[in-house]
Amino acid sequence: xxxxxxxxxxxxxxxxxxxxxxxxxxxxxxxxxxxxxxxxxxxxxxxxxxxxxxxxxxxxxxxxxxxxxxxxxxxxxxxxxxxxxxxxxxxxxxxxxxxxxxxxxxxxxxxxxxxxxxxxxxxxxxxxxxxxxxxxxxxxxxxxxxxxxxxxxxxxxxxxxxxxxxxxxxxxxxxxxxxxxxx
Amino acid sequence: xxxxxxxxxxxxxxxxxxxxxxxxxxxxxxxxxxxxxxxxxxxxxxxxxxxxxxxxxxxxxxxxxxxxxxxxxxxxxxxxxxxxxxxxxxxxxxxxxxxxxxxxxxxxxxxxxxxxxxxxxxxxxxxxxx
Numbered sequence: 441x442x443x444x445x446x447x448x449x450x451x452x453x454x455x456x457x458x459x460x461x462x463x464x465x466x467x468x469x470x471x472x473x474x475x476x477x478x479x480x481x482x483x484x485x486x487x488x489x490x491x492x493x494x495x496x497x498x499x500x501x502x503x504x505x506x507x508x509x510x511x512x513x514x515x516x517x518x519x520x521x522x523x524x525x526x527x528x529x530x531x532x533x534x535x536x537x538x539x540x541x542x543x544x545x546x547x548x549x550x551x552x553x554x555x556x557x558x559x560x561x562x563x564x565x566x567x568x569x570x571x572x573x574x575x576x577x578x579x580x581x582x583x584x585x586x587x588x589x590x591x592x593x594x595x596x597x598x599x600x601x602x603x604x605x606x607x608x609x610x611x612x613x614x615x616x617x618x619x620x621x622x623x
Numbered sequence: 624x625x626x627x628x629x630x631x632x633x634x635x636x637x638x639x640x641x642x643x644x645x646x647x648x649x650x651x652x653x654x655x656x657x658x659x660x661x662x663x664x665x666x667x668x669x670x671x672x673x674x675x676x677x678x679x680x681x682x683x684x685x686x687x688x689x690x691x692x693x694x695x696x697x698x699x700x701x702x703x704x705x706x707x708x709x710x711x712x713x714x715x716x717x718x719x720x721x722x723x724x725x726x727x728x729x730x731x732x733x734x735x736x737x738x739x740x741x742x743x744x745x746x747x748x749x750x751x752x753x
Contacts, residue, residue, distance in 0.1 A: 542651055543700070549655060550696035553662045553740075554689040557669075558678045562744060570740050574733060577652050579639035617744055620666070621674025623751045 506530055542576065545586065549573040562617035565605030628732065629653050629707050630718040635729045646711055650703040656732065657703075658696055659739035666743035670750065 501509070510530035517524050552569040556562055576586030593604050600607070632649035669676050679685055707714075718724070 542648065543697075546651055546655060546696065546700065547693055550658060550693045551689065553658060554692035557662060557665060557692075558685050558688055560674065560677065560679070570737075573655060574736060577655075577733065577736075579636070617747070620743065620747050621670060621677060623670070623673070623747055 545573050545576050556620075560620045560622075561615040562620065563615045564608045564612040565603075567616070568605050568608055625653060625657070626714055627718055627721070627723070628656065629703075629711070630714045630721075631724075631727065631729055632732070633707075633711055633715070646708050647704055650707050651700055652732070653707075654696065654700040654703050656736055656739070657699060659736055663739040663742050667746055670743060670747050 507526065507530060511526045513529050514524055514526040517529075548569045552566040556566055572586060572589055575582045575589075589604075596607065597603050602610070629649055632652050633645050636645040636648045674680075678688055681688065
């Protein structure tokens with residue numbers, strides 16, 4: 441159910457609270473309030489960009505720097521009574537970041553597909569999301585493009601409050617296909 | 624069919640990922656293809672019926688439906704990962720000398736994914752023209 445709250449304000453029961461950034465999401469969606477989907481989109485988009493940024497940061501480190509930081513982390517954990525080998529932290533961090541960013545891209549695709557199937561309209565951001573999943577499936581070049589896109593998305597979101605997809609939707613205006621079930 | 628697709632994806636990422644996470648990556652892209660197959664099939668049927676089985680007609684908030692779909696997608700990915708983590712070595716042995724290995728290329732799966740996503744829109748455009 442949607443509420444006619446002031447933009448950026450969410451009502452849950454008798455409570456009304458403000459979520460930073462959601463004001464712009466609701467405007468982009470052309471709705472008067474914010475619903476669960478907007479918040480889910482926002483969370484996915486933000487966590488995706490954060491993981492993408494972390495992955496980008498990890499790749500920008502040299503191998504010796506990665507070993508050095510992993511050793512520091514291992515030493516810190518040992519101080520806390522948790523014994524983890526440096527090698528496991530170094531390789532594990534790469535694997536976890538890689539898997540996390542891909543899973544978030546995958547959730548982005550699932551959201552886009554569900555959006556198209558349920559609302560029956562195709563927007564430019566749906567194509568962009570699907571395209572990014574395809575691109576990030578390609579080894580090396582695709583991973584670089586995917587990682588750069590995540591970072592660019594994070595910067596865009598931080599500076600303007602809207603993701604690249606939302607900017608694209610605003611620029612294009614109307615959906616590319618409106619009411620697909622009506623022919 | 625899915626076993627063979629997984630095998631091809633697994634071999635591809637095994638070579639390219641320097642052996643770090645090929646099972647999870649291959650399971651993920653297999654899940655992407657499965658999601659796109661479900662999407663395409665549902666859309667084709669629904670477009671043919673002019674939206675008579677539209678999900679938005681259900682007495683449920685669309686947002687919950689979308690979130691439900693995302694949860695389903697995540698569970699599908701987890702299921703694929705668990706299944707193929709167990710049997711990936713058996714699949715490598717089984718399909719190592721499969722006759723399709725030379726004819727079927729991995730890039731065809733990317734085309735298949737894009738095709739599955741765009742097929743409903745193409746189908747609708749054709750119906751509109753007729």
